[in-house]
Structures are given as structure tokens and as C-alpha cells.
Amino acid sequence: MSLFLERFVNGLADGSIYALLALALVVVFRSTGQLNFAQGEIGTMGAFFVSTLTLSGLPVWLSIGCAMVLGFLVSAGVERIVVRPIEHRNPGAVIVALIGVFLAVNQLVAMIWGVDARSLPSVFPDDADDFVTILGAPIRIARLGVIGVLIVLLFLLWLMFNKTKIGLGMRAVANNQESSNLVGIRVGSVLVIGWGLAGAIGVLAAAMLAPSAGLTGTLMLGPFLLASVAAVLGGLDSPVGAVVGGLVIGLTEAFIVGYVDFLGADMLFPVMLVILLGVLLLRPSGLFGTERVERV
Amino acid sequence: MELPIRVAKGSWQNWLGRLVLFGGVGLFMFRAVNEWSRSGLGLLADALIIAIAVTGLNLITGYTGQLSLGHAAFFAIGAFTSAMLVTGKVWTPFFTDNIWTPGWTFVAAAVVCFLIGMVVGVPALRLKGIYLALVTLVFTEAVRAALKYEEFEGVTGGATGIKGLSYLPPSWTGLDGRADLVTWFFWLSLAILVVVSVLSAGLLRSRIGRAMVAVRDNETAAAVMGVNLFTTKTLVFGLSGAIAGVAGSLYALKLTLVDADVPLFGLFGSVTLLVALVVGGAAQNWGPFVGAMFYVFVNDFARSVGEDPSNSVLFGWLVDEGTKLNGLGGVTFGVMLILFARFVPFGAVGTMRMWRSKAVLVVPRVPLGSGGGPSEDVLGESGAMSAEQAATNIDSAEPPGSSDEDPPGLAT
Numbered sequence: 001m002s003l004f005l006e007r008f009v010n011g012l013a014d015g016s017i018y019a020l021l022a023l024a025l026v027v028v029f030r031s032t033g034q035l036n037f038a039q040g041e042i043g044t045m046g047a048f049f050v051s052t053l054t055l056s057g058l059p060v061w062l063s064i065g066c067a068m069v070l071g072f073l074v075s076a077g078v079e080r081i082v083v084r085p086i087e088h089r090n091p092g093a094v095i096v097a098l099i100g101v102f103l104a105v106n107q108l109v110a111m112i113w114g115v116d117a118r119s120l121p122s123v124f125p126d127d128a129d130d131f132v133t134i135l136g137a138p139i140r141i142a143r144l145g146v147i148g149v150l151i152v153l154l155f156l157l158w159l160m161f162n163k164t165k166i167g168l169g170m171r172a173v174a175n176n177q178e179s180s181n182l183v184g185i186r187v188g189s190v191l192v193i194g195w196g197l198a199g200a201i202g203v204l205a206a207a208m209l210a211p212s213a214g215l216t217g218t219l220m221l222g223p224f225l226l227a228s229v230a231a232v233l234g235g236l237d238s239p240v241g242a243v244v245g246g247l248v249i250g251l252t253e254a255f256i257v258g259y260v261d262f263l264g265a266d267m268l269f270p271v272m273l274v275i276l277l278g279v280l281l282l283r284p285s286g287l288f289g290t291e292r293v294e295r296v
Numbered sequence: 297m298e299l300p301i302r303v304a305k306g307s308w309q310n311w312l313g314r315l316v317l318f319g320g321v322g323l324f325m326f327r328a329v330n331e332w333s334r335s336g337l338g339l340l341a342d343a344l345i346i347a348i349a350v351t352g353l354n355l356i357t358g359y360t361g362q363l364s365l366g367h368a369a370f371f372a373i374g375a376f377t378s379a380m381l382v383t384g385k386v387w388t389p390f391f392t393d394n395i396w397t398p399g400w401t402f403v404a405a406a407v408v409c410f411l412i413g414m415v416v417g418v419p420a421l422r423l424k425g426i427y428l429a430l431v432t433l434v435f436t437e438a439v440r441a442a443l444k445y446e447e448f449e450g451v452t453g454g455a456t457g458i459k460g461l462s463y464l465p466p467s468w469t470g471l472d473g474r475a476d477l478v479t480w481f482f483w484l485s486l487a488i489l490v491v492v493s494v495l496s497a498g499l500l501r502s503r504i505g506r507a508m509v510a511v512r513d514n515e516t517a518a519a520v521m522g523v524n525l526f527t528t529k530t531l532v533f534g535l536s537g538a539i540a541g542v543a544g545s546l547y548a549l550k551l552t553l554v555d556a557d558v559p560l561f562g563l564f565g566s567v568t569l570l571v572a573l574v575v576g577g578a579a580q581n582w583g584p585f586v587g588a589m590f591y592v593f594v595n596d597f598a599r600s601v602g603e604d605p606s607n608s609v610l611f612g613w614l615v616d617e618g619t620k621l622n623g624l625g626g627v628t629f630g631v632m633l634i635l636f637a638r639f640v641p642f643g644a645v646g647t648m649r650m651w652r653s654k655a656v657l658v659v660p661r662v663p664l665g666s667g668g669g670p671s672e673d674v675l676g677e678s679g680a681m682s683a684e685q686a687a688t689n690i691d692s693a694e695p696p697g698s699s700d701e702d703p704p705g706l707a708t
Contacts, residue, residue, distance in 0.1 A: 090641045092574040097637035104630025111623035269437040
């Protein structure tokens with residue numbers, strides 16, 4: 001039972017990180033209708049920036065804040081400079097441009113910070129004896145902290161989307177860009193802010209992941225894939241879906257690695273494929289996604 | 297003379313244009329074989345192999361409009377099929393000693409990938425756009441994981457893969473065994489690319505080809521017009537996968553080994569194929585060739601930029617002490633992709649075609665004596681009208697003079 005609880009909390013913590021990344025993907029998808037392939041890499045860059053700042057003596061929480069600002073600026077810049085000028089938003093060309101951003105950021109990180117793995121301090125107490133015992137299971141405080149971060153961020157996002165004018169604008173643009181433009185919403189600024197927000201959330205996810213996973217250039221590659229699976233599972237235009245999808249994927253991963261010996265971590269993706277197909281064949285737009293109605 | 301010049305499809309001017317194009321590419325190939333270094337020719341062969349796989353991807357993503365990030369899986373399955381058959385890892389009822397001639401494994405790879413592709417095509421009936429792309433992407437990673445899985449080690453070689461493949465040129469080619477291996481793979485890839493391109497061009501002119509384009513342009517309308525979505529999608533996914541599979545087995549034999557960690561067999565491979573397709577021009581018959589050449593050679597150029605020590609003067613301030621500039625090549629390539637997407641959004645071939653159409657326009661030939669209007673004879677011959685013919689007739693059912701599509705050859 002205690003082992004089950006430990007695995008459950010670890011799964012939830014990993015799931016929270018996937019949920020954060022999936023949220024970032026959903027925010028971008030709602031505004032631009034694209035999967036942001038560079039999301040993970042911008043996060044990795046932010047995590048390395050955190051490492052540089054903490055090494056120079058800044059407290060960890062402040063470094064993460066600064067890195068989130070950097071993530072905001074980079075991601076907003078990608079929207080304004082790379083994505084928007086592409087003629088007619090041609091989907092193929094946007095995908096190629098985002099793959100270009102992915103490559104460039106990935107290799108830029110390797111150039112600036114080298115290829116050696118680093119360790120990143122956690123913002124929560126993370127020494128060997130920092131755990132609480134719940135029902136006999138030792139639960140690390142840092143893992144609980146990650147889940148807490150997700151809950152706080154969800155609350156803030158809910159406030160922003162539902163109680164502020166900019167949030168209203170973002171919902172309107174997600175619903176219908178042309179009409180939003182007609183009623184006087186500055187669609188351009190809303191898109192830039194949406195992408196920037198996604199970049200900042202991505203950096204937060206990377207900074208939460210790096211202390212337990214180790215900081216390398218490929219930190220976010222696996223999590224990005226799982227987060228996209230989570231976002232699709234929940235419905236690409238649904239924030240609730242992203243969170244549910246992320247937690248489901250995190251728990252599935254923890255239980256497969258923990259309990260199904262003959263599959264283990266190596267066969268994670270075949271299992272994901274089965275889950276994804278099972279859900280999408282019943283609900284083609286994901287669990288919480290809005291179904292598109294087409295007229296001919 | 298007024299621009300654009302109109303040239304009728306199938307007229308001698310049209311054929312002359314094609315001759316110049318094919319002649320130019322052929323000349324380039326001959327020069328490459330005779331004058332390029334072995335490593336350069338190896339790169340060219342790689343580009344041709346990628347072009348074959350992209351030709352397959354073009355069928356499903358370019359012409360049928362189903363975004364697939366799963367073609368690296370077919371590439372890998374083709375490669376492993378060849379490797380397993382050549383080394384006799386699996387029992388087969390044909391070919392004594394269980395060891396296949398490498399040439400026949402292309403056929404086997406095509407059949408295996410066709411069947412798997414048909415199955416992959418089934419989800420495409422329900423899923424659209426990014427959803428389908430993500431499912432096929434997870435399919436790629438799932439196949440890679442299965443190929444690496446230790447329980448299957450007896451067949452796929454597990455994490456170490458299968459080594460020691462070889463495909464020496466047969467004696468009738470006059471090539472000298474190991475010395476001319478690169479030349480042999482170059483010709484083989486070129487021949488297969490030509491065959492595959494001709495077959496895919498033929499497919500596009502057939503009933504299935506028209507159905508593919510109809511599905512891409514508007515799936516619901518196509519279904520209403522009587523296109524069978526199930527048959528079209530599964531069949532085209534199968535054919536597309538089969539072509540990628542043949543490219544994969546060619547790649548495996550050229551590489552002489554397969555293992556699940558070969559970059560082109562995973563996520564990176566799927567992305568490579570898609571980038572090559574978009575950069576060359578989706579739904580363009582020369583797109584895969586141009587895109588693959590761009591990908592391989594520009595990537596090589598970017599790497600040489602990264603390895604050039606003189607560039608460390610420019611970027612040295614950015615770099616940590618002790619780390620090399622090896623990232624600069626990747627950054628260069630990434631920036632080039634961004635610029636390409638910005639300035640050539642419809643791919644190299646699509647953009648070139650747009651420019652060319654300002655000077656020379658290829659227009660369909662109009663039956664003799666019809667004067668630009670619909671011809672009774674043409675409609676009478678075919679009996680039933682297809683949707684496309686019906687649409688054309690509606691467009692041209694106006695007085696001949698008012699049509700902006702003048703009869704070809706008469707424009708001055």
C-alpha cells in the first residue's frame with residue numbers, strides 16, 4: 001500500500017509536469033491552431049538560464065522568475081518574428097519554421113552551455129531527509145511541491161482567463177479571430193501574449209523537472225512528446241483536458257514502470273499508442289475537445 | 297508577344313520543356329558519378345533514398361492531405377525486414393537456406409509495409425490534422441520501441457540491431473564489387489526513384505488519384521460525390537508506406553547495419569521526411585527530389601559552417617570555454633529552415649512553378665473544332681460525367697469570347 005501511494009504521488013508529480021507543458025501547448029493551439037514543436041526546447045533553454053543565475057548567487061525562486069520572463073520574451077518573439085509573417089499561415093510552412101526554431105534553440109543551448117549534464121537545485125527542500133510520511137509511505141516534499149505548483153498555476157490561469165480583460169480577449173480570439181478583430185480586440189497583441197505565456201509555462205515545467213531528471217540538452221524531448229500525447233488525449237483546445245491528460249499520462253507511466261515488468265519503461269510508447277487510439281477512436285477531438293462541425 | 301506565353305499540354309513545346317528539364321538533371325547525375333568524390337556521391341545516394349521515402353509521403357500528405365509523422369516507422373520496418381531476410385533471422389518458406397537475395401527483399405519490405413500502412417490508414421478515417429499527426433508520431437516511437445524490445449531480440453537483434461549486411465553489385469553491371477559500392481547504390485537508388493516517381497504519377501492520373509485530391513480538398517464533398525473514403529485512405533496509406541519501406545531497405549543495405557537508434561528510424565526521421573516534403577513542395581511531382589536534395593546538401597553545408605574554425609572568431613564570445621562550436625551547424629540549419637518557410641512558403645517547386653507561370657503557362661489541350669466551349673463529342677464518349685468534368689463544364693458554359701482561358705496556341 002505504501003509503495004502504491006509513493007508511486008501514485010510520483011506519477012501525479014510527473015503528470016503535473018506533463019500537464020504544465022500540455023497547458024502551454026493548448027494555449028498556443030487555441031490562438032494559432034498549431035502544435036508548437038519548439039515548446040520543449042524553449043523550456044530547456046530557460047532551465048539552463050536558471051542554472052546560470054543560481055550559480056551566480058541568485059535565490060532559486062527568483063532565478064525561475066527571471067527565466068520565465070526570458071521564456072515569455074523568446075516565445076512571444078517566435079510568434080511575432082517567425083510564425084506571423086508566413087504567408088496565409090500556410091500550415092506546412094509553419095511546421096517547418098517551428099522545427100527550425102526547435103533545431104536552432106536546441107543547438108544554441110548546446111553552444112552556450114555545453115553538452116555536459118548539470119544539476120539544478122530545487123525550489124523546495126530536496127535533501128535526502130526531506131520527506132513526509134503519509135500512511136507509511138515516504139513522500140518527498142519536492143514532489144508534492146511540483147503538484148502544488150500545478151494547482152497554483154491553474155488557479156492563476158483561471159483568474160486570468162475569466163476575470164481579466166486580456167483573458168476575455170484570449171478566449172474571444174480562440175473562438176473566432178475575425179469577429180474578435182471586428183469588435184476591436186487587438187488580435188496581434190493577444191497572440192503575442194498567448195505565445196509568451198506558453199513560453200513562460202514551458203520554462204516553469206522545465207525548471208520543475210530538471211532537479212529530479214538532471215539538466216541536459218535533451219531534458220524536454222521525452223516530456224514534450226508525452227505532453228503532446230496528453231494534450232491530444234484531453235483535446236487540443238481544452239485546458240481542462242490538458243491537465244486531465246497530463247495526469248493520466250503521468251500515472252500510466254508510473255504504474256507501467258512500477259507494476260508491469262514485462263513492458264517497463266522501454267515499452268511506454270506502444271502503451272501510449274493503444275491508449276491514444278482507444279480514446280481518439282471514440283472521441284476524435286479528445287476527451288474534452290470541442291467537436292468541429294463542418295459545412296459543405 | 298504578350299506574357300504569359302500559353303503552351304498546350306502535350307504539344308511539342310511542352311515536350312521540349314520537359315526534355316530540357318530531364319536532360320539537365322540527367323547530365324548533373326552523370327557528372328556526379330564521374331567527377332564527385334566518394335563521400336559526395338554517398339551523400340547524393342542518401343538524398344535519392346530520402347527522395348524515394350518522401351515520394352511515398354507525398355502521396356498521403358501532399359495529395360491526400362493526411363498529415364503523417366509516421367513514415368519513419370515504415371522506413372524502419374522496411375529496413376528491418378530487409379536485414380532480417382538477408383541474414384536469415386526469420387523462417388521463410390521461399391529461398392533455400394532462409395537467406396534472401398537482397399534485391400528480393402525490396403519486394404518483401406514493400407508488401408509488409410503496405411499491409412501495415414493499410415492498418416495505420418484506419419485511424420485516419422476518424423482523425424484529422426494535428427490529431428492524426430500526433431497519433432502517427434507516437435506510432436513511430438512505438439515501432440522503434442518494439443524493434444528495441446528485448447523479448448524480440450531473437451528476431452530484431454534488440455538494442456544491438458543487425459549488423460553485417462551487404463549488397464554487392466551483380467556482375468552484369470560491370471561494377472567492381474566493393475570498390476564501386478557507392479556508385480552501385482547511387483544507380484540503384486536513382487533507378488528505384490525513377491520507377492517510383494513514374495508509378496506515383498500514373499496513380500495520380502487514375503481514378504484513385506482524382507479521389508485522393510478530392511479527399512484533400514474537401515473530404516465531406518468527396519464522400520457525397522461517391523468517393524469511398526475507407527478504400528482511398530487505407531489504400532493510399534498502404535502504398536505510401538510501401539514506398540517508404542523500400543527506401544528503408546535500400547538505406548539499411550547501404551548502411552550495412554540496422555538498429556533502432558539510427559536517427560532516421562525515429563522521431564527525427566519522420567520530421568526529416570516532412571521537412572523535405574514541405575521544403576521541396578507538397579503535391580508537386582518534383583517536390584520530393586528537390587526537397588531531399590535541399591535537406592541533405594544544405595544540412596551538410598551547415599555542418600561544414602559549424603566545423604569551420606574561422607567561425608569561432610565570430611561566435612567565440614558566446615561559447616563556454618572548453619566546449620566546441622559543434623552546435624553552430626545546427627543553428628545555421630535551423631535558421632535556414634525558418635528563412636525558407638518565411639520566403640518560400642509553398643516549397644521550392646511550388647514557388648518556381650508560380651514564377652514560371654508568369655512567363656509560360658501550360659494549359660490543357662482543347663479538343664479540335666470546339667472553339668473553347670464544351671464539346672459534345674468528348675462528353676458523349678465517356679458516357680457518365682465525372683464530378684470534375686461537370687465542374688469544368690459549368691465553368692466554360694459561357695460564350696467563348698468571355699472565357700479568360702483562351703484556346704491554347706491562339707494567344708498572341
